[in-house]
Amino acid sequence: MTVSDAPIAPLAASFVLAPVVALAAFMEVLDLSIANVALQNIAGELGASADEATWILTSYLATNAIVLPMSGWLATVLGRKRYYVGCILGFGASSLLCGLAPSLAILVLSRALQGLIGGGLQPVSQAILADSFPPARRGMAFAFYGMAVVVAPAIGPTLGGWITDNFDWRWVFLINVPVSIALSLLIGQLIKDPPHLIAERLRLSASGVRIDYVGFALLALGFGFLQIVLDRGQQQDWFASHFILAAALLSAFGLISFVVWELRSEYPIVDLRLLANRNFALSNALMFMLGFVLLGSTAALPQFTQRLLGYTAMEAGMVISPGGLALILVMPLVGRMTGRIDARLMIAFGLAVAAWSLYHMSRFDFSVDYWSIADARVVQAVGLGFLFIPITTLAYVGLPPEKSNSASALINVSRNIGGSIGISFLTTMLQRHVQAHQTALVAHVTPENPTYRALAAGLQEHFMEAGSSGQSALHQAQATIADTVAKQALTLSFLDNFLLLAVIFASLIPFVFLMRPESGAQS
Incomplete structure (x- = not known):
């Protein structure tokens, strides 16, 4: 008997099924960010500009976004196990094409294929766990899945940088090949389509798949x-x-x-009617904001350390790595708590902790050290650990089992689109705030300002003592002040973004209690 044949997955089997299924999702989510730091190397070897190289990321994200919402329909029509194993093997094959690509055009097309085939791995992984475990034990199963999809974006740039620096950028993609082969063999033995999905597929076949x-x-x-x-x-x-x-x-x-x-x-390919369920609709909204804040802050923090503190790409990645470790430690604990404590209280606690950590980040300055940044990220990760599992658990309450494929597709779409919008929105706000802060600061940098005169005179004297002429020393002093103003404007803009994320998370807390508790949720 396979794990999914049983009405309740045995405890021993849960330690095999959940990690294996989570690893498949981890592999796909990792490729959303692992190639980011290798773009410069790829562009150099393939003779492309930096702007052209960004299509390596865009092509993957675009096709992934297209297939993700319809993955539930594909799993139902083709058979979930068949579709899932096909996604794993196809992802490995397309990764091989990426690793062997002789030109940018072929690499971009291979990445588009990789995103298209791999788009089903996240939602189908989650649906398998939802069907294989009863509600009382879903928390632990979702803990493995949560660790995969939350930790992968955080460690992707660090892992990609290490592979690129020590081996070759092609191994960023080729590493997926042996993993996908091993996973397909394990999945083939561990899972089987549940009866309700087999019945639904037979019904569709009998009536003709439209x-x-x-x-x-x-x-x-x-x-x-x-x-x-x-x-x-x-x-x-x-x-x-x-x-x-x-x-x-x-x-x-x-x-x-x-x-x-x-x-x-x-016969819709995406069952939007599921959003009529209050818990499911609110869970999707919360998951959207989780993606928004998680990926937005994951992109912002390394930029802060690199652009303002002079960290290397590897050092910047190491700043957020302790947060990934914290998630790995916290999520199993949250999984065990799920079902024993009101999930709404856990979500509210997670939002409050994550909001506090982001507010703390908004107080950073030039003197902040590595461990202060890493500690703030760890606290944020602890808060995020209390969000993913309870939100996902409440999303499935009240939904019929045959809707698990469609539900998983929608909730993963919400998180992914939220992440994309979060990164884009914060990048835009950073640039707009830099301009505003710089304009405000420059207004005070005038000869009429005694503070400016004193600073310029002190710097000019310093450069003259170093051997510069009077006029040259004055120009150096002015350039130093201008650089300081630009750096201060950028710092304030990053801090604005951290504060904005803190306010967003804090403002979501009242809406959590619009959800029905797990024991009383209804459609």
Whole structure:
């Protein structure tokens, strides 16, 4: 008897099934960020510009975003086990193509294929765990999954930098090949489609599988162009660019039309009607904000250390690594607490702790040391550890088992899109705030300001003592002050972003209690 044949997964088997399934999701989520730090090396070897190299990331994100919401439908129609194993093997094969790519064009196409095939790994992994474990033991199962999808983006840049520095950028992709082969063999032995999914697939086969071509086209149009807008908007000054404006309009048209079409369709590829369940709708909103803050802060903190404190890419990655370790330690504890403590209280506690840590980050200055930053990240990680599992657990309460594939697809879409929007939004706010702060600071840097005169005179004297002429020393003093102003403006902008994230998380706490508690949740 396989693990999923049993109505309740045996305790011993849970320590095999959950980690293996989580590892498949980990592999796919890791590739969202592992290639980021290797772009310069890739561009140099393949003769591409830095801007062209970013399509290596955009192509993966765009196709991943397209297939993610429809993965539940694909798993139902094709058979979940068949689709899942196919995704794992296909991901490995496309990773091999990426690692062997002789040109940028082939690498971009291979990355698009990798994102398209791998898009089903996250939601199907979560659906397997939801079906294989009873509600009382889902917490521990989701702990493994949570560690995978939350820790992977945090360690991706560090791992990618280490591989690139010590081996070759191609191994960033080739490392997936042996892992995918091993996982496919293990998954083939561990899981089996549950009876309700087999019955649903037979029913669809008997009545004739109807492919919603219109829904698929609108989904591809909406999510594909949305990801391009989010990924490249800031580089091209958002709507000042005709390309970004056109992409945004096409995305809006596709997504709005998709929602209308799917709600009217008899055989939708994405079951949006699940959002009529209050708990599920609120869980998706909270998961969206979790992705927004998690990935937004994960991208911002290394930038802060590199641009202002002079850290290397590896050192910047090491700043957030202790947070990943904290998540690994906290999530099993939260998994054991789930079902014993009101999940809403756990979510509220997690939001409060994470908000406090982000507020603490907003008090950083030039003198902040490594451990102060790492400690703040650890506290944030502890708070985040109290969010993922309770939110996911409450999302499934009240939903029929046959909807687990569709539910997993939607909740993973919410987290991923939230992360993409968070990174894009914070990047834009950083640039806008830098301009505003610099304008405000420059207004005080005038000869009429006695503080400025004293500072300029002191610096000029310092440079003259070092051997510069009077005029040259004056220019050096002015350049030093201008550099300090620019650095201060950038610092204030980063701190603004950390404070904004803290306020967002704190403001979500009252909405948590609109959810029904686990024991009383209904559709």
